[in-house]
Amino acid sequence: MVPSASVQIVDLRSDTVTKPTPEMRRAMAEAEVGDDVFAEDPTVARLEALAAERLGKEAGLFVTSGTQGNQVSLMAHTQRGDEIILDENSHIFNYEVAGLAILSAVQARTLRSRHGILDPTEVRDAIRQPNIHYPKDTLICVENTHNRGGGTVYPLATLKEIRRIATEHGLAVHLDGARLWNACVATGIPAKEVAAQADSVTFCLSKGLGAPVGSMVTGSRDFIGRARRARKMLGGGMRQAGIIAAAGIVALESMVDRLREDHENARTLAEGLAKLPGITIDLGLVQTNIVIFDVARKDVDAPGLILRLHEHGIKAFNINDQRIRMVTHKDVDRPGIERTLQALATILK
Numbered sequence: 121m122v123p124s125a126s127v128q129i130v131d132l133r134s135d136t137v138t139k140p141t142p143e144m145r146r147a148m149a150e151a152e153v154g155d156d157v158f159a160e161d162p163t164v165a166r167l168e169a170l171a172a173e174r175l176g177k178e179a180g181l182f183v184t185s186g187t188q189g190n191q192v193s194l195m196a197h198t199q200r201g202d203e204i205i206l207d208e209n210s211h212i213f214n215y216e217v218a219g220l221a222i223l224s225a226v227q228a229r230t231l232r233s234r235h236g237i238l239d240p241t242e243v244r245d246a247i248r249q250p251n252i253h254y255p256k257d258t259l260i261c262v263e264n265t266h267n268r269g270g271g272t273v274y275p276l277a278t279l280k281e282i283r284r285i286a287t288e289h290g291l292a293v294h295l296d297g298a299r300l301w302n303a304c305v306a307t308g309i310p311a312k313e314v315a316a317q318a319d320s321v322t323f324c325l326s327k328g329l330g331a332p333v334g335s336m337v338t339g340s341r342d343f344i345g346r347a348r349r350a351r352k353m354l355g356g357g358m359r360q361a362g363i364i365a366a367a368g369i370v371a372l373e374s375m376v377d378r379l380r381e382d383h384e385n386a387r388t389l390a391e392g393l394a395k396l397p398g399i400t401i402d403l404g405l406v407q408t409n410i411v412i413f414d415v416a417r418k419d420v421d422a423p424g425l426i427l428r429l430h431e432h433g434i435k436a437f438n439i440n441d442q443r444i445r446m447v448t449h450k451d452v453d454r455p456g457i458e459r460t461l462q463a464l465a466t467i468l469k
């Protein structure tokens with residue numbers, strides 16, 4: 121059974137599904153533009169300066185996606201044959217089509233993490249001494265909030281310790297901050313303080329912040345110069361990109377604080393889920409807008425539950441046969457959350 125056209129879909133698959141706001145559409149229609157490959161688009165320049173300023177970095181770069189942001193960062197930080205240290209559940213290692221191996225030709229040294237948070241001691245132990253047999257370790261990657269970890273937030277003290285170890289051993293740190301603003305809103309820690317623990321920081325405009333397209337890379341002027349060349353190589357040199365950058369400016373200026381609502385909705389959803397028979401959820405891991413839970417029932421597994429939810433007009437996706445992820449965002453309101461819980465209660469009664 122497919123939901124009838126009159127039923128409004130509650131789409132919890134990802135915060136990437138958010139649609140631009142009327143204010144964004146207006147800004148896009150009115151954006152001043154130029155050819156950004158010639159550095160002539162004033163709106164892109166404004167967005168890049170704004171992102172850099174918000175994170176306390178020298179420069180910013182507007183890229184097509186979070187994936188492109190991570191990949192150009194890796195290309196700008198490393199040399200062919202280097203080794204990078206990152207957690208085995210990171211987005212860069214799992215969901216970027218082996219870009220690190222193909223585009224940067226680096227080797228990944230993956231570490232286990234606790235729900236996405238690396239142990240600084242294990243990071244230190246993984247750094248290799250100079251030896252003719254070994255690859256050179258040049259970069260540590262961290263992810264905040266952590267997607268597969270369930271939207272978990274890096275404790276600032278852990279980031280500071282990783283930063284300290286990296287500096288001591290001459291490695292750079294890259295922060296995949298696709299959902300950095302969720303982390304900052306959840307903890308109240310200023311973005312600049314988090315960003316100071318990394319040499320480069322990416323964040324997405326097109327997730328919880330609601331812009332239609334785009335992500336930002338920030339770092340030193342030198343680093344951004346190299347990332348810009350890498351972006352060009354990947355075909356990411358966009359022309360009158362001010363049209364989409366304009367929405368990014370609105371996103372950064374007006375959509376950060378409201379992420380709090382998404383976190384509250386995620387908490388309500390998680391607490392409701394915890395009461396349902398056959399659902400296992402660690403409420404301590406629900407720190408931002410991602411809710412991950414397990415289904416342990418004889419009558420329905422995770423893929424089955426996804427199909428049943430779809431009949432009620434609710435979309436989510438399963439990570440494997442037991443595990444489901446739901447992501448809250450601006451286009452799902454409190455009644456949408458209530459409807460999701462009611463549908464689950466009906467299916468699992």
Ligand code: TLP
Binds near residue numbers: 184185326
């Ligand atoms: N994550 C997407 C999917 O790719 C899984 C999602 O729905 O969560 N870093 C992190 C931590 C991410 O979660 C994502 C997107 C990216 C990078 C890549 O961003 P995009 O999708 O813009 O390339």
